Structure formats: C-alpha cells, structure tokens
Amino acid sequence: MTYIAEPIQRKELRSLAKAIREILQVEDRLYIPVITILEKVMPLLFPNFSYEYVPKEEFPDKKHGETDIVNHIVRIREDVYYGAIEGNGRDRMTVMHEIAHYLLLVICGVKFERNFENTDVITYKDPEWQAKALAGEIMCPHELIKSFSADEVAEKCGVSLPAARYNLSH
Template sequence: MSHGPFQAQPTTKAALENVAGQLRQVLGLEKVDFFPVVKVLEFGLPSIFENFVFRVKEGPAMGDQHGLTFPDDSEIWLRDDVYEGVTQGKGRDRFTAAHEIGHLLLHSQRFLSRRMGDQPIRTNCDPEWQANCFGGCLLMPAILVKTCKYIDEVMDRFGVSRDAARHRTKQLNLSMQEVF
C-alpha cells in the first residue's frame, strides 16, 4: 500500500506491539530473534489464512513498489529483487516484507476509510506509519531487544538495518552504543 486517499482506524504503538506478538505466538516464534520472514510468507500465513496468496513479481510489473498488499484478497506481492534480498537476510528487504504483513493484518477495507480533502492525516491513523511500526515490532520484539547492549547486536540478532535498529531502540527509549 502507499500513501493515498485512505486512513486507518486510530491505533497505538502498544496495540501494534500486541498484534505482532500475537502473530509470533500463533506461529510459535515468540522467543525467536531472527524472524523467518520467508517461511512465514510461504508457509505460516497460508496456515492462518485459508486463501492467502504470496507472489513474487518481476521488477517491471511492480515499478517503484517494493511490495504490495491486498488485505481483502489475503495477498502479498514482493518485487523479485526485494524477495531475493529477504532470502539473503538483507535488513531493509526483511523490513519491507514485515511491513507488508502488517498491511495484511491491519488494513482490510472494513478498517480503512477515505480521507476527505487535503487535511493532514493523524500519525496514528496513517496506514504506512502503522505498517512500519508493526514491522519493527514483528522483527524486533521489545522484550528481546531490551536484552541487547549495542545497536550492532540488534542488527545482527534480528536481521535488520542500522536505521531500523536505531529507530526501534529510540522508540523503546533504550540508549545503546554503536560499534562500527
């Protein structure tokens, strides 16, 4: 999904952390550091959603979109280079996939509404903010991140980019040193 004419029901970071935790629990992954994104897309989500479809699309078909989600159709698409990055453990691509899983779980049409006019959207109603926050919670559960001492440890343990690790530790009010 991209920024557009829709807004979501308002939510909180705590609620998104809870949804991510519930998904991990359903999949038996609550204590796993390196969330197995590919296995979840290919096997986990189909076990939860009867009609779930995961597709890898060629770059020209996706254009600038790294991923697309159609929640009402239970379908996620990743651009082929992004999927390749996920399989190689690239943090940014893993985050893209987690973001799209967030859209799947959070943004069916019954939870979205059309925005009126050019009014700025409140952060907690922005589907992109929600999917980003969910992605961080899914890949880096608070309870596990709090055991880390360094940003680099967060990056290594959870398979995320430096930016994602920094953002998540800041969100959790954790002060961590960086080791380059």
C-alpha cells in the same frame, strides 16, 4: 497521503505483535524466518491468503511490495524476495511490512477510508505508520532487544541499522 485508518497506539501494536509472534511460533526467536512465514505459515493460518513475486519491471519505481486486500494477495518484488532470502535487513522488513498491512486490514479489520481532502493525518491513524510500527515490533520485539545496541539489534534480528535504531527508540 491517500488513506486514513482507525487510530491504533504503539502500545496496542506492541501487544498485537506479541500475540502474532506467539501464533507464528517465534516467541523467543530474534531472527525470524520471514520468507517461511510468508510462504508456509501465512497460507496455513489464513486459507484465503496468497503471495506473488513480481518482476522488477512490473512494479512502479521505488515500490518494493504491495498488499491487495481485495484479493488477499501480498506481492513482493522479485529482487526483494532474493534479498530477503540472503538476509538483507531492508528486504526482510519489506516482507514483514506487507504481512503487517494484511494482518491489520484483513485479520484485525482495521477500518480505513480514502483521505479525500488529503489532510495531514496524525501518525497513529496513518496505515503506513501502523504497518511500519507493527512490522518493527514483530521483527524487533521490545522485550528481547531493549538491552542491545543498534548494531546488535541489526545483526541478531536481521534488520537494517535505521530500522534497529527506530525500534530501539520506542
């Protein structure tokens, strides 16, 4: 692990996700339009924000997206972008994951630092966990999904089955 962040609990991320869904005007929607949010809503809300689609060969293996907080750019691998448009749950979540990093670090100002000693970091201080949990709460809001099965969550929210199970478990 490279970074350690200020601690945030799931409860706080859940309230933050609710506020973000209101700002994005998708409060009651199960299937949220992640690409429209990335391309239209985010730049409108945050004038410094921009995004780029990067050819697969320009990203290291297994990297699907990245958030450049210095230059305010979210970069998404090109094939992930196409997948998200076609409704692939994992790709849709990747887009929201990067948006979540941006919102946490730039908009909410969550402080973080390098973990020089490379010590084990408690989950709620792990920026990756924070982005995963926030993206999950935005895509699969607890209040709307709690009575669904994992299959229903995956289908209605447009997320992968593992993501549906993960979000139902909290």
